[in-house]
Amino acid sequence: MTISGKPAGNDPAPRLDRAAVAKRAARDLVDGSTVNLGIGIPALCANFLPDGVELLYHAENGILGFKELSAPGEGDPNLMDAGGKFPKLVPGMAFFDSVESFNLIRGGHIDVTVLGALQVSRTGDLANWIIPKRGIGSIGGAMDLAANAKRVVIAMEHTARGDTPKIVEECTFPLTAPGCVDEIVTDIAVIKIDRVSGRMILRETAPGWSFDDVQALTEATLVVDGEIVEIS
Amino acid sequence: MTISGKPAGNDPAPRLDRAAVAKRAARDLVDGSTVNLGIGIPALCANFLPDGVELLYHAENGILGFKELSAPGEGDPNLMDAGGKFPKLVPGMAFFDSVESFNLIRGGHIDVTVLGALQVSRTGDLANWIIPKRGIGSIGGAMDLAANAKRVVIAMEHTARGDTPKIVEECTFPLTAPGCVDEIVTDIAVIKIDRVSGRMILRETAPGWSFDDVQALTEATLVVDGEIVEIS
Amino acid sequence: MPINKISNSFVDAVADIPSGASIMIGGFGGAGGQPTRLMMALRDLGVGDLTIIGNVAGISKTTGYGWPEHLDPIDHGMFFESGQATKITCSFPVPGTTNPLSEIERAWREGRAEVDIVPQGTLIERIRSAGAGVPAFYTPTGVGTPVAEGKEHRDFDGRTYLLETALSADYALIRAQKADTRGNLQYTGTSRAFNPAMATAAKVTIVEVDEIVEVGGIDPERVETLSTYVNRIVQREAGDPLP
């Protein structure tokens, strides 16, 4: 795990960097799963798979089983991922059209999706497609993924600019899907959402961060259920 | 045109044989069309295409662009038509699954289907999938084809056993689709159905058959609209 | 770990199918694309009260439909002859002739089996919908026929449509030409038919193939069923005389 620099502002300790967040999120990905990674921190998860874990990466544009990207300048525009990047051709890949791609998503065949978020509510509502003041946004595959993947993990920075909480009691931004998030991995915490009871359970904290430190940057009420361990 | 033998019973002249019915039905098939032929007389149409006409034959099981059948004993079970026969592999064919096959049908992309019938009503209702007294029947692709092809042509014998009329005022058999038939080609007549006015217009008769001869074997009221010509 | 879904035998592949299960059987009807060895293994397993979902079903034995002339056809009728199946949902359960009587028609006449006849395009779209997360859709097919009885009718742009619902199953027995060890599938010719859609619509999808290859042994342009949908693969013995 990489932690660098001094803590910012009132932080008790440094926050994790993007790679460390991705690494922690990757740890829960189960061998053999079909996985869709959103852009940003989620896409980095692919770099940190535990030994022995083989995943089938799916991208909305019609590809299953891709791995690393081509070297800069060597990509083939006809071999793209959903982020507009160009993966290498590897054995076992499959190409298909958008109908098939969203059958896989809408039909509930994606085991896990890791997405970014603007806001997540205590009950697992997700908002990640539009900032209200801009007035225009992009949905892409996010609503289909959030509503239909078997498991939805959010990998993001814990707060927005100025330490504005992103983990909130109720989302104020327009939703991507209600009650869909299972787990949040941030640069200071790992939080499980028990959607049945509507509780946010703090499970792990970054080194040097206490429950109270995390709660202070979280609008939603966190609870303890079992031991809180250090993110490793 | 092949007409053989003496007229049966009270017939004024011989009825056309199955090949002649198919040949007449084939004459209206427009060059370049995508066509689905039902089993029986309709399937024979493929043997009688006018010179210069090239059709794309579609079969429900997922094949477009087939032509003649393989020789007996030489067929490939993985290259079948919807009648369970084995066509030859020819250039330009395409194979696809049943979802795609019925997208083509349901989506209205089949230009013409030629089907058999048990009954056709004056307003173009078609019954061709179940004989009520048997109590069990097979629908297959017939309802999708009848309801959705751009043009539905019936090729059949004019009457059932004992000269029971098959062309009726109202179908007494369970329907395949209501108001779908555009034209009927039989062994004694060619009849157009004007579904807007609900009229059956007798257009052509077999050699030696008059309007009254055909009407006598037809329960539905036939009308004349333009000249009646001899089937050729 | 590399994903590997190979079952050692047809017996093993179907061993957990319980009585009362719903079973999709792939192909169109006829030998091509039919999971004949899996069907025979399920028959030999002997479980009962099965619901079969097929397309053209049980007409090959009496008519030769879709089988080479020199072979004795094998079809869905086996589960009705054995008394294992009590229901079938399909589009084409009986041939034109009743002489001899097909096993499905015989079971139906004797009150041993329920037969649910669905238009073929509606049947495949219902199966596809189950796999695609669409619980229901409207279709023009069947309006004004016995198929429409009891169903919601609704007009869109002046035409009347029926509401049809998704159709899933506990197991899908399907047939492909080739699988890689991960479960990607490739079909040949007209053997696709109902197989790819059924693979997406069952809780457990079991595939009978002619050939299993290593990962990379199928052209990525020719993966016609994605490995995600496949649970078990069984390869036929070399030289299997059945098509």
Add this chain to the structure above:
Amino acid sequence: MPINKISNSFVDAVADIPSGASIMIGGFGGAGGQPTRLMMALRDLGVGDLTIIGNVAGISKTTGYGWPEHLDPIDHGMFFESGQATKITCSFPVPGTTNPLSEIERAWREGRAEVDIVPQGTLIERIRSAGAGVPAFYTPTGVGTPVAEGKEHRDFDGRTYLLETALSADYALIRAQKADTRGNLQYTGTSRAFNPAMATAAKVTIVEVDEIVEVGGIDPERVETLSTYVNRIVQREAGDPLP
């Protein structure tokens, strides 16, 4: 007569598109699978009041999305920069950044264009439905979001779904790798995306291809769009520098 759908030029292929037409543009977004030469011909034709239907649309020029680094990206924004388009239906019309502003967002801010944002899975299913004769279907996607506003909600098996309707167009401009003269199409890699479904959903489907071959020049296992759906084919010039 052998069927032959070849147009002599991109100019000829789009010449009859009138002002006010609705135009589907294939691909996913990015260079692969985008009918770039047809788009440029439509821009040069100069007709206006167009409704564009795309997916990821108009974000390549400012972000490089899906384009090789050494090329200047070309995207759907051209129709908004030229003032020809007054509406777009798509899933992803703006990038994360507003610096510089994309042409679609600029047109929207200036009140020159309506932007209709649809979840991608709903968008492709609506297009597919138009081609498949399904006027409407239920989907779980969008429930509880702004997308659901004004739409019928309905529960099936305890889950809530939205009713979504088919989406067709006057023209589809699509891109394939190879066509035969009859109009059968083959794609390559991830260039399929929205192209095959759009080919089925427009009154007139016009295809930009890299290569035209004789009938028989495409493997029957690789016909990914059936010729029945295709009206016109135009081949790119050899050595076209655009991807």
